Amino acid sequence: MEIIVCVKRVPATDSKVKIAADGRGLDPAGVEFLMNPYDEYAMEQAIQLREKAGAGTITVVSLGGADAQKELRQCLAMGADKAVLLDDGGKPNDGCSTARIVAAWLKTVPHELVLCGRQAVDNDEGQFPSRLATLLGFACATEVVALTLDGKVFRAERDIEGGREVVACPLPAVISCNKGLNEPRSPSLKGIMAAKKKPLDTVAATAVEPALEFVSLMLPPEKPPGRIVGSVQELVAALRNEAKVI
Numbered sequence: 615m616e617i618i619v620c621v622k623r624v625p626a627t628d629s630k631v632k633i634a635a636d637g638r639g640l641d642p643a644g645v646e647f648l649m650n651p652y653d654e655y656a657m658e659q660a661i662q663l664r665e666k667a668g669a670g671t672i673t674v675v676s677l678g679g680a681d682a683q684k685e686l687r688q689c690l691a692m693g694a695d696k697a698v699l700l701d702d703g704g705k706p707n708d709g710c711s712t713a714r715i716v717a718a719w720l721k722t723v724p725h726e727l728v729l730c731g732r733q734a735v736d737n738d739e740g741q742f743p744s745r746l747a748t749l750l751g752f753a754c755a756t757e758v759v760a761l762t763l764d765g766k767v768f769r770a771e772r773d774i775e776g777g778r779e780v781v782a783c784p785l786p787a788v789i790s791c792n793k794g795l796n797e798p799r800s801p802s803l804k805g806i807m808a809a810k811k812k813p814l815d816t817v818a819a820t821a822v823e824p825a826l827e828f829v830s831l832m833l834p835p836e837k838p839p840g841r842i843v844g845s846v847q848e849l850v851a852a853l854r855n856e857a858k859v860i
Contacts, residue, residue, distance in 0.1 A: 615670040617660045618723075620716060620730040620742070621653040621689060623682045627735055631833075638828045639706065649685040652731025654798035655791040660729050661693040662796060663763060671695050675719065677712055677819060679704025690809035691801030697812070702819035708826040709741030716742075717749035718820040727768070728788045732757055743790035753787040759794045 625631065625645045632641040657674065664670040674689040676682045677700045686697035700719055707715070720728070728750075733740035740756075747754030753768075759778070760771035769782045773792060801809070843849045853860045 615664070615667060615727065616723075616725045617663065617670060617672045618720065618725045618728045619653070619656050619660045619672060619674045619689065619694065620728065620746075621657065621674055621676050621685055622650045622731075622734045622736075623647050623676065623678055623685045624650045624734055624736040627651075633831055633833060637830050637832075639831060647681065647684075649688055650731050650734045650736075652733060652735070652791060652793070654731075655793065655795045656729035656731050656789075657689050657692055657694065658796045658798040659761060659789075659791055660727075661799070663727075663761075664693075667763070673698060673723070673725075675700060675716065677702060677707065677715055680816075683814060686814055687809050688801060690812045690814065691805040692799060693805065695812065697814040699814065699816045700819040701816050706824060706828070707822075708737070708824040709739040709745055710825040711822040713742050713745035713749055714822045715820050717746055718822075719817065720746075720750060726766075726785045727763075728752070728786075730788070730790055732790045732792045740790075743788050747788035750786070750788070753783040753785075754789075755781050755783070755787065756790040757792045758789050759792050761789060761791075761795065 624647065625640070626648055629645045631645060634641045660672045664672060672694045673696050674686055674694040675698045676686055679701065681704065682699055686699060690697055700715060728746065730743050743756055744754055755770040755772055757773040758770045759773055762769045766785045767782060768785060768787055768789070769780065770789065771778050771780050843852060
């Protein structure tokens with residue numbers, strides 16, 4: 615089985631971000647970047663599916679600049695067989711343009727299953743998996759927390775409001791992976807050494823303009839300082855007359 619795992623390089627969620635000089639993006643200086651946490655579940659699931667089948671090839675792909683090679687090497691160390699960087703110089707993309715670029719590349723390589731995280735923690739759009747499946751004409755299951763394969767048919771449990779839904783469909787398919795699907799492994803020393811010999815190819819990304827344009831970006835206003843009240847009566851009065859929550 616040919617499995618493709620899509621990963622994205624994102625800022626760490628505990629990074630202290632600054633607005634860039636143009637006011638339309640983030641200043642990357644001093645920001646730690648890492649693999650999107652939800653994509654780690656996708657990578658782990660691909661490895662588990664290959665281990666259970668006893669055969670298969672895992673290719674990990676990322677769209678971005680040369681810096682994204684670090685995250686691709688991490689995936690190779692975890693167990694991917696090969697990696698591909700769709701190099702666009704690191705220019706901004708949204709869910710629409712990213713899906714179109716990755717879909718264009720996928721149409722040039724063999725694959726039966728595409729795994730990705732439910733969303734990227736930088737933009738939190740969550741559009742990419744569904745858009746990608748639509749462009750490829752594949753089945754799609756999102757928010758997946760349990761996944762099994764029976765030949766060429768997948769069975770997935772997915773989170774929905776108020777419960778879980780079980781779906782089954784033939785491959786090919788795009789699956790977006792959610793927290794709880796598995797416990798991603800850390801690369802071993804052996805895996806890290808082996809990753810240095812695995813292929814990491816760079817391919818020029820198809821030129822696609824984003825559908826979304828950032829006009830301006832600003833940090834939220836600082837919260838006002840807290841206030842200490844002297845009695846329950848004063849607290850109730852403040853909540854009723856000032857906050858107007860009671």
